[in-house]
Amino acid sequence: FTSSPHFTVSPSPILSPPSLLCLLSFSRKMASGSLRSLVASAVTLGVTEARARIFGHMLNPMGQRSPHKILRKKLIGDKVSEWYPYDIKNEDHKVLAREEQTRLSKLEMLKRRNKGPPKKGHGRRAAKRNK
16 A cells, blocks of 8 residues: 555455455456555445444455344244243153053953954054955
8 A cells, every 4th residue: 555645545454355355356357457546445344344333234345145144033942842832741751651551541441342453563554455
């Protein structure tokens, strides 16, 4: 950067390495351009970085893929868990034991009437295979 009697342009501590890289690539493209356009692009870049820092935006001058769009959204896990009622079965072992006992008693009642599940290897698929 050069200086003139009217204004002084120095490397700004605000500019980060990616933005400097973007600025340098822009200045290479504009090699035939004037100093005014180079200064204007540097100022625009500085303003963009300052705005991103103030408002908490993610600056992506190179246009690379980034997960920030997804990470910026609010988390919805709490709302989803509040939607469903509290299930006592998950924590109370007595409730689980009672349900298991009713399941076993129902299964035994079905077996007495010969309506229970078949023994292993004697089901519907085995009957199909034997035909």
